[in-house]
Amino acid sequence: MHVAHLALADFRSYDSVELAFEPGVTTFVGDNGQGKTNLVESLGYLTAHGSHRVATDAPLVRHGAARAIIRAAVVRGDRRALVELEINPGRANRARLNRSPVPRPRDVVGLLRTVLFAPEDLALVKGDPGERRRFLDDLLVTRAPRFAGVRADYERVLKQRNALLRSAAQLGRGRGGPPATLDVWDAHLSRCGAELLAARLELVAALRPLVAKAYAALAPSSGSADFDYRGSIEETSPDRAMLEAALLAGLENARRNELERGITLVGPHRDELALRLGELPARGYASHGESWSFALALRLAAYDLLRIDGGDPVLILDDVFAELDAERRAHLAELVGPAEQVLITAAVPADVPGSLAGARFDVGDGRVNRVR
Amino acid sequence: MYEGVVQSLIDELGLLPGVGPKSAQRIAFHILSADPADVRRLAQVLTEIKDKVHFCRICGNVAAEEECRICRDARRDPQVICVVEESKDVVAIEKTREFRGRYHVLGGAISPIEGVGPDDLRIKELMKRLADGEVTEVILATDPNLEGEATATYLARLLKPMGLKVTRLASGLPVGGDLEYADEVTLGRAFEGRRLLDV
């Protein structure tokens, strides 16, 4: 698929901008702080309904404006869809498809699929387990939009259950036993948790060979890249009924501890995707260059997987070439070259390998101009 | 901050659901500049509603008397009780004309985040109604969202051991929403196809 048209209103530094794109490579060039990332961030937001840079939506709305609008024409084969999101920080977003409002923003998830590479990706390897869980869950949602609901449900159950445990912990343990409704929340947490967990386990199995392959292509002389999913329960077969039973049993075992601490200690929100290079854990052991290769390999594997699912996603490379040495640059260029559409941002055009020549836009002074 | 009673009005309005500080201010100034007769009428219904409208002694639905119209209606089937969160759900279900039994209004749903537990809902009152054994089926029609489901699960676990038939509205209702948002046809069908709840 490719983005044929992008219009932003009051998004980040842009009060209003409209751009037309073609398939193939497009590069945005400009000094730092000119608004290159802001452009591609908008497409990432259309994909994930969240930014790769910030956890809340307020910074996405231009300073002084009340709401931001992202509108993109997405072409897939011979079909063209106009997807629009209105970002209302603190309130529900609104979405339109081909100019008609849809009931929920969720209904337009999946129409645009992008895989975004950014300097922040280093945190996939070096950061907290939460970064890797988010990588998995974002990819689940991109592959099958219904997981946006599964994920939201799980987060809501978790919040409710934690609120109950917190108030029980404050009341003091031992007094009157666990609250009467805890069993009910255990059941709901296990059911939602099993659905999320089963999907993650399947995803991990599908990603594994793709990551190994991508890493080997990026860093042929380094060890092999692999990972394990470390759950808070032992069960690892992606069978929902078995996982649900295991989660329920896990919660029962942890109950006393949970009542003391006032938080949920079992469930997919506690899990870790443990990355390995050869025999060693990547986190804490991998060099800077190896960490970069691993992070890129995870993104490339996500891209491969989405492509296997059908429909070539749009690749976005935000400022990544500047982070890589010449050899990794060349390998990456080779791997992304054949994609239907690649959007690249760079402060120094010479950082982008010559094989990725294509259309170019200059970004500066709040404007984006096509260079002919 | 405005002076005295103007600010008090803004503060009071701001306590209403769905009214933020900006709207509270707008409504307050609208009232200030409105026809005094209109404002007096509004003040009167506000007073009356608290004096004259009660919650039904039996089911908790809003009622003009001690007992609501439905509880007083001898033609309604006394063997089936439909449990809902709010009075507005009774209105929504009545519109479908699918249900001929009686209601029980809980007054909300279990939600630890908002500090609402079983003791804050009219569950004890429900248990009392079920004690004499006349009721044979309880339909759990709490909202099709997480809190509504959790409340239904809690009630089902409480009621099943009493040998009652416990059913839940069929799926097909807009998930994550309020019962009242379902259109009449959908809600009617959900009643038709209600299923036994296993817990």
Ligand SMILES: Nc1ncnc2c1ncn2[C@@H]1O[C@H](COP(=O)(O)OP(=O)(O)O)[C@@H](O)[C@H]1O
């Ligand atoms: N909500 C906002 N309102 C106005 N300006 C913003 C907003 N968010 C970011 N900016 C501005 O955007 C610029 C950063 O743009 P960015 O796309 O990250 O730059 P780069 O070209 O280096 O990728 C900064 O100057 C920042 O002040």
Ligand SMILES: [Mg+2]
């Ligand atoms: Mg940037």
Ligand SMILES: [Zn+2]
């Ligand atoms: Zn009544």
